[in-house]
Amino acid sequence: MLASSGTHLHAQSIACMVTGEPITNLDIEQRTKLNFLTTRKQMPRQEVIDQLIDEKVKIREAKKFGVDPTASDVDQSYAQMGSRMRLSNEQLTKSLESQGIRPETLKARLKAEMVWTSLVRGRYKESLQVSERDINEQAKEAGDSGKVEAFQYKMQPIVLLVPRGSQPAAVEARKREAEALRERVTSCESANAYFKSMQNATIRDSVTRTSSDLPAPLREMLDKTPIGHLTAPEITRQGVEMVVLCERKPTTVDSPKKREIREKITIEKYEAKQKAYLAEIRKAAMIECR
Numbered sequence: 001m002l003a004s005s006g007t008h009l010h011a012q013s014i015a016c017m018v019t020g021e022p023i024t025n026l027d028i029e030q031r032t033k034l035n036f037l038t039t040r041k042q043m044p045r046q047e048v049i050d051q052l053i054d055e056k057v058k059i060r061e062a063k064k065f066g067v068d069p070t071a072s073d074v075d076q077s078y079a080q081m082g083s084r085m086r087l088s089n090e091q092l093t094k095s096l097e098s099q100g101i102r103p104e105t106l107k108a109r110l111k112a113e114m115v116w117t118s119l120v121r122g123r124y125k126e127s128l129q130v131s132e133r134d135i136n137e138q139a140k141e142a143g144d145s146g147k148v149e150a151f152q153y154k155m156q157p158i159v160l161l162v163p164r165g166s167q168p169a170a171v172e173a174r175k176r177e178a179e180a181l182r183e184r185v186t187s188c189e190s191a192n193a194y195f196k197s198m199q200n201a202t203i204r205d206s207v208t209r210t211s212s213d214l215p216a217p218l219r220e221m222l223d224k225t226p227i228g229h230l231t232a233p234e235i236t237r238q239g240v241e242m243v244v245l246c247e248r249k250p251t252t253v254d255s256p257k258k259r260e261i262r263e264k265i266t267i268e269k270y271e272a273k274q275k276a277y278l279a280e281i282r283k284a285a286m287i288e289c290r
Contacts, residue, residue: 013025014290015027015028015049015289015290016049016052016053016287016288016289016290017286017287017288017289018053018056018057018060018285018286018287019056019057019060019285019286019287020286021056021060023049023052023053023056027052027105028045028048028049028052030101030102030105031048031051031052031105031109032045032048033099033100033101033105034096034101034105034106034109035048035051037096037099037101049289053282053285053287054112054278054282055108055109055112056285057278057281057282057285058112058115058116058119058278058281059111059112059115060281060285061119061281062115062116062118062119065119065122065123067115067118067119067122068115069111069114069115073114074107074110074111074114075107077107077110077111077114078092078103078106078107078110081106081110116274120270120273120274120277121270123277124273124277127269127273128266128269128270128273130262130265130266130269134265135258135261135262135265138261138264138265139257139258139261150210150211150212150250150251150258151210151211151222151223151248151249151250151251152208152209152210152211152247152248152249152250152251153208153209153210153211153214153222153245153247153248154206154207154208154245154246154247154248155206155207155208155209155222155243155244155245155246156188156191156192156203156204156205156206156207156243156244156246157203157204157207157241157242157243158191158195158201158202158203158204158230158241158242158243158244159201159202159204159236159238159239159240159241160174160177160178160200160201160233160239160240160241160242161200161201161202161238161239162174162238162239162240164237171235171240174239174240175233175235175240177240178230178233178240178242179233181194181230182229182230182232182233182242185228185229185230185244186228186229187228188206188228188244188246190228191203191228191230191244203244206246210251211251212258212259222243222245222248223248225243225245226245227245227246227247227248228244228245228246229244229245230242230243230244230245231243231244231245
C-alpha cells in the first residue's frame with residue numbers, strides 16, 4: 001500500500017509552474033503516451049514538458065483577448081476528430097483508455113490548438129495575407145512564370161439512377177445507354193430536354209468551379225470535353241454519373257499551381273509569426289521547473 005501510495009503521489013506531484021498554473025508528472029506521463037500514440041515515436045521528457053509549457057502560455061495569452069472556448073466547443077472538436085477516424089465519442093474514448101490515456105489529455109491538446117490558431121490568425125490577419133506579388137515572385141524562383149492557364153467551368157451533373165442491389169448486367173446496360181446519349185447531347189439545352197423528361201434520371205442545377213477547385217483527373221476530363229457535351233460515364237453508388245459542360249473560359253482566379261504556392265506562403269507566414277509570438281509570450285511568462 002505504501003509503495004502504491006508513493007507512486008500515486010509522484011504522478012500527481014508538480015513538475016513545473018507556469019505563471020501560477022501547475023504541470024504535474026501525471027500530465028507529462030499522459031502527454032508522453034498520447035504523443036507516442038499519434039507519432040509512434042518516444043518523445044524525450046523535456047520536449048514533452050516544453051510542449052505543455054507552450055500550451056499553458058498560449059491558453060493564458062488567448063484569454064487576454066477573449067479567445068476562450070467552452071467545454072462544449074472542445075467536446076465538439078473531440079467529436080470531429082473521432083468522426084474523421086470513423087469513431088463515435090465512446091469508441092474514441094475507449095481507444096484512448098485502452099492505451100492508458102485519459103480523454104481529457106487529448107481535449108487539452110485540442111483546446112490549445114484551437115485557441116492558438118484563432119488568436120494568431122485574428123491578431124495578425126493583415127500580415128498573414130498573401131499578395132499576387134508574393135506568389136509571382138515565388139513562381140519565378142521556382143522557374144515558373146506563374147502564368148499557368150486556369151479555367152472557369154460551368155457544368156451540370158447528371159445521374160442515370162440504378163437501384164441498389166441491381167445485377168451487374170443492369171448497371172452495364174445503363175452505362176451503354178449513357179454512352180449513346182453522349183452522341184446526342186450537343187448543348188446544355190438539349191441535355192436538359194433529354195434528362196428532365198427521362199425516367200430514372202436527374203439533371204442538377206448548374207455549378208461553376210475553377211481549375212483550382214477540381215481534382216486533376218476531373219480537370220483533364222473537362223479540358224478534353226467539347227462545350228455542350230457529356231463527360232465519360234462513371235459508375236457510382238447512385239448509378240451512372242456524367243457532367244454536361246456548359247461553359248469553359250479562362251480566368252484570373254487561382255490556377256492549381258498558384259493555389260499551391262499561395263497555400264505554401266500562407267503556411268510559411270503563419271509558422272514564422274506564431275513562432276515569434278510564442279517566443280515573446282514564453283519569455284514574459286514565469287516558468288519554474290523542478
